[in-house]
Amino acid sequence: MHVSIQQAGYDVGQPVLQEITFSLHPGSITGLIGTNGAGKSTTIQAMFGTLPWVEGEIDLPISLAYIPEQPxxxxxxxxxxxxxxxxxxxxxxxxxxxxxxxxxxxxxxxxxxxxxxxxxxxxxxxxxxxxxxxADCLIIDEPFVGLDAVATIRLLHLLEAERTRGVAILLVTHVLDSAERLCDDFVWIDQGRIKHQGTLAQIGEASGQPSARLFDIMEAMVLEHD
Structure with a gap:
């Protein structure tokens, strides 16, 4: 299960996504993270071919279930x-x-x-x-929005069980605490490009904050831009 988006956008020649490449693996949860407007949901649109313009290769299984951000x-x-x-x-x-x-x-x-x-x-x-x-693959866009604490906890346990069953999961979320608890690796998108990619430890090293939590790494990036 592989995603390679060279360029994509709403108008030909005006890319909002560039060089987005990652793989999904059975029995693993990949977190697609980033600030609002970074390109997370647009990446999902590109994966499903619902953007007007996409250049790249998308290889997803037939047995796939998708949970959109809006019910x-x-x-x-x-x-x-x-x-x-x-x-x-x-x-x-x-x-x-x-x-x-x-x-x-x-x-x-x-x-x-x-x-x-x-x-x-x-x-x-x-x-x-x-x-x-x-399904063999789950793509979930902001699943925690609208859920109370009890439902969130139960969903976390269900997703952990799906991972144990061998399902490949892509979790799009801005709830960093839940992402850190649940995900095996991350694709961090910023302004339509991959900023960091890998495990939490690898992202910490790449950002110059080894052993830092995901929220702390994101906070440092936001303060740097400010």
Missing amino acids: TYYEYLTLAEHLELVASLHETDHAFTERLLKTFELHAVTNDYVSSFSKGMKQKVMLVCALMQR
Whole structure:
């Protein structure tokens, strides 16, 4: 699973991404990090071919589940109907799906319209619909937004279990504490380019802050720009 974006953008000849290259590995979580507007979500768009202009090579598996930053759902379908739709398209495990519903406390609302849910509940629906597919690769864009502390902790444990199962995971997030706890390596994007890449120790060495935490490295970079 390899991503190599030479140039990409919304207009030909006006790149907003340049030289973004990284690989995803089975049983590993890669964190795609950076400040707002750095190019994280644009990188995801380039990977899926939804940018008007992309030059590069993207090699992703067929068995892939994607959780977007903004919940996407059918307005006139209940939660149960969303689950049935996913199950009709993918081989799923009913017992595992039930466990996911219990984990995210959605059992009591399966007959309710997802459109009536709060933002946090909609985010949980997106997580259940993606995780129930048991895909070989997960791409998750800002999964912690809208989740309370309990749901965040449960999601962290679920992602750790998926890694143990051998899933390749790309986690796009600005929640650096969770990223540091969860990710095996990082791709740090700044102004549409890779600023740092590697494990936390490698990024610390490259930034001149060996043994520093991810937040401290980011803070130093922000203060340097200021």
